[in-house]
Amino acid sequence: MSASIAVILGLQVIYTDLYARRVPNRGLLAAAMAGILAMLVLPSASTGLADAMAGLLLGLVLLLPFHLIGWMGAGDVKLFSVLGLLLGGSALLPLWIIASLLAGVHATTWIAAKNGVFPDFIANYPPAIRAYRFVNESELSRKMKASRKGRRGIPYAAYLGAATLLIVFTGVSHG
Template identity: 45%
Template sequence: MTALGLLAMALSLRIVISDLYARRVPNTWLLAGAGVGAVLVAASALSSSFTDILPHLLGLLIGFAALIPFYAIRWMGAGDVKFFAVLGFLLGWQALLPVWIGASLLAGLHSVTVYVWRGVRGFLPMRAMSLQNQISDRLQQRPALQTMQAARQGRVGIPYAAYLGFAAIAWVLWSINGGSP
């Protein structure tokens, strides 16, 4: 495993936790990951060839350009776009399509599950709906869930950055276990 792959996995894990918990992608972590990645890419280029920088720069530019339209039409948060660009920088442009496909499949599964659950709830017997409401009320009273809701500050939606992180981790593991990047 390369140092950039390990860095991408560590950053992805941090972003997954943050996005699932608070629906936030901290800029400090993105900047730190990009900064350490820039040092690693520069060191690699100095020891071998400056053409080694090109896949990483293309990954940064393509990653940003690919998702910025979704931010512009308010389908996605800025943190998701920046995280995808940083992943492109760390892993190179070759990783972007598989990571994007994996994340989009996970996000689609999330959406379908939410819509199916909303549809099914209307057909549940009254006793089952009452039980579900009681369980939901009890969960809402848990301090851990209240803390998480407070951390989200009303932000809702699909945790796309978390799904990008899961897909990036899977891609790195796949590429070191016989897949070709």
């Protein structure tokens, strides 16, 4: 049951972080409360309350320093903690590795684009021109930029959401 809640949370966070660079507290709180309720009502269908609380605290302890030095948003830390609650402490290392690899690809691509690696490819490949224009000149793009209100950066929470889906559907952390 907790894994199902984590999947729903993961999907919601992928959307909100990619669209607006936000991780809504209401969604995190609702997922945490639903997870705790599921553990109390259906203890056999979840990680167990003790492992869940350990996962919550471990998630907080692991990522809070990154927030305190300004490398990560508070929403990323809170999401990681709630995922620890829902999936247990054993899921945190795979979540962290997968999300960090995805964020690393994002950062590498951004740096390459900023340093002019892609303009020749885009200029010489017409489908890339159409895709670039669609992404950057569409109404959806304008709405996304407006909803972000200047917030920029790597959408780490979205990558945590994607990692959650991968872990739950492949059973990476649970054998």
